[in-house]
Amino acid sequence: MKKLLSLALAAVMLLALLTACGGGNNGPANSGEPNTNTDQTEFNIISGISALSGGYDDNPVLNAMMENAGIKINWETMSDSLGEQVNIRLTGGELPDAVQAVGWSNYDLGRYGRGGTFIDLTPYVTDASIMPNLSAILEKYPQIKAAITQDDGKIYGLPAAEMMGTGATGAADDYSIHSIQQFSMINKAWLDDLGLAVPETVEELRTALQAFKDNDMAHKMYGADAGSTIPMSFGFDQWCWGQNIFYAPFGLTNWSDVCADLRLTKDKEVVFDCVSDGYREAITYYHDWYADGLIDIEVFSQDDKQYLAKCAQGYVGVATWWEINELMADHAADYVYLPPLKGPDGTCTVTIKSAGSAVNSGMLSITKACESPANLLKFYDQWYTGENVMQLQYGPIGVYFHEEKDAQGMYVSITDEEAREKFGKSAGELKAASEVQGPKLILSEYYTNVFHMEERALQRLDDLQNFWFKYVDDFTFYPVDCVFTQSELDDLDLYRPDFENHVKEQEALWFRDGGPSDAEWEAYKQDLIDTYGMNQILEVYKNAYDRYAAAE
């Protein structure tokens, strides 16, 4: 129902857009000079908010920043369906002074920007007298400025990102915390009981799974009902619980990044994994496991709740998730990471992804209704210091962070026990209650000189660097900050959804029913080119990458 409504809404928006475009640009001209008007000191802002938050009116961090900037903000906050509601308001011409935390796509930004609803922020973000902090950051990191600049050379939103990568631990190379999004794991206690070692090749894993099944390990070890053992489970092509890590023995890990199955090779060539021979082999190979009942029959249909339920009950021998504890609950101690496997010919290729630490500019835009953008942007400039953004992200010093810094001069966050004792809620809930959603740019350097990263994130980065990266030979990845022109965005909009859906559907069909014959395989590849615009999509990503590489 909600989907229907949003679809209907999208259709309506499209119509409204067409008529709006016809009217031409009737907003104030976006000149290159900042508007120096400083009359307006009271602003209305629509913002997203966590459902757990009590509102922004009493937020000490925001209020202090407002006082510094000499302005007052009337917050109108919404915790869900924000995009829908704001779209209605903007199209209806009922403009607040700024829109915060909607998460506009570049496509939306360009649309509202060219239509004159959002103003160009370029002259402000480069002006050190209005935005000293942000302009310094953009000076230091030109790639951030490049990532938020639209193809018409204008900036319609302030930058936001959470650069929680390996760089934040002091490592020389910065890789996203999501570089390898699925960690595979296996029940070591079951292996020990059966006298098996942790598998290193796909064939060894097959033997282990067969043994799990034959001996009904969940029944034997955990006293579950007879026959409830599921040797291996995952969610087909899901993000952190997909099967893609298991394709490594066949030369690919086709996890979804900027586009499903897209990969930048070592030689900087843009290719699609879903037409490679390894991909075909992998699907054909794993179909046998599926047919033999080694793989959960529900992999195509289950949702993450059902998956969590199965794993927590101790039914599953091999699974994927982004850590062991959360998935395996009470049985977590029995599981160990299952390293990427070697194929029949010794192949083991794990590719890494860049998504996750991307800079986006959809979190704050100023509308043409705002008379004095400079006043408002002085307020937002204060978001761009480590200490402030930390408090906006997690909670004020004195609430989420201890007042005293530690020996390294960094802020220390409250522990879960302390949070429960002092505030009666978990640290996560405490964060949600005091978090402010908006243009928060958390640079990786803040994790080494302002505050400590969360334990579990650190743990994951540690796992990545010390375990999973051992299996990565080539660290090339398609940069997520590539900027696309409007016509490229249109092309992607036209082809990508159908292309991705078709590939995924076909992959699932072959996985379930057996791999393609030669004729089917050729027909599939031809179809992707003829009907699904694979070459056009490749062209877009290739051109965008070439421009990106040239700029570096």
Add this chain to the structure above:
Amino acid sequence: MRKSKSTGMSDKASDIILVTICTVVLLIVAYPLYYVLIASFSDPYDVYAGKTFLLPSGFTFDGYKAVFADPKIVSGFLNSVKYTVIGTIFSVVMLYITAYPLAQKDLPGRKWISLFFVFTMYFGGGLVPTYLVVRDTGLMGSMWALFLPGGVGVGNMIIVRNYFQNSIPHDLVEASEIDGCSKFRTFLSVVIPLSMPILAVQAVFAMVAYWNDWFTAMIYLGGKGEPLPLVLRGILMKSSAASEQASMISGGYAELNKQTELIKFCSMIVAAVPMLIAYPYVQKYFEKGFMAGAVKG
């Protein structure tokens, strides 16, 4: 109207078959509802693992506790009752006062007025224009924004009009006029009592629609006077926000996620029960209307 003595055996057989079929149909219809009911008392992971079939597994009131702990639940319930009662009366009245005139063959311009109504079935302004109209007429934040924009359900209006035309005997209306009824009195004392079945159907349609409506309330009420579905939705959002946060910070996603799932089942029950209770009271009118066998010959 056969009496059942003579062919006892075959009657018994058909009874058995009919009762069996009816029971099976009843089970098919009722089981999903029953399933949600027991799921709302069970450990959600047991539910997903298929451990609940006839009895709850890992009996718990946690879901209901979480739902009823929210102070807005009472006001949400009262608001929903208010919107449903007023909305139902309003929409039935609107149906009657549009459908009855259109059912009169001597109404001038009847064809064009009908066309005008039907036109709106096929061409709607869409959400944004409707929003603009509601805003510019000053209805924002008022409960009338829920009723007025879609006041006349044209499809239903046509059904009611046809009912007036076809199922209310013209002779009877004539007879009442001969007996001295004014047009208005005829409408009140003859047409309305005779059209009870269709009235009941339309009332049920309207009642269910207003009871379940959350989208219009979300768009137009601006957070004031939230009806029950919006309140329940809010509770669910909070719970799922908490588990997402747990996933990122403190751990325990799986545990909080359970709570969210449990709340889903509980809110289904909380939202459905009042309708289930109200339904039988309306249902009796479905038959009542048919008793008016006033035409003779």
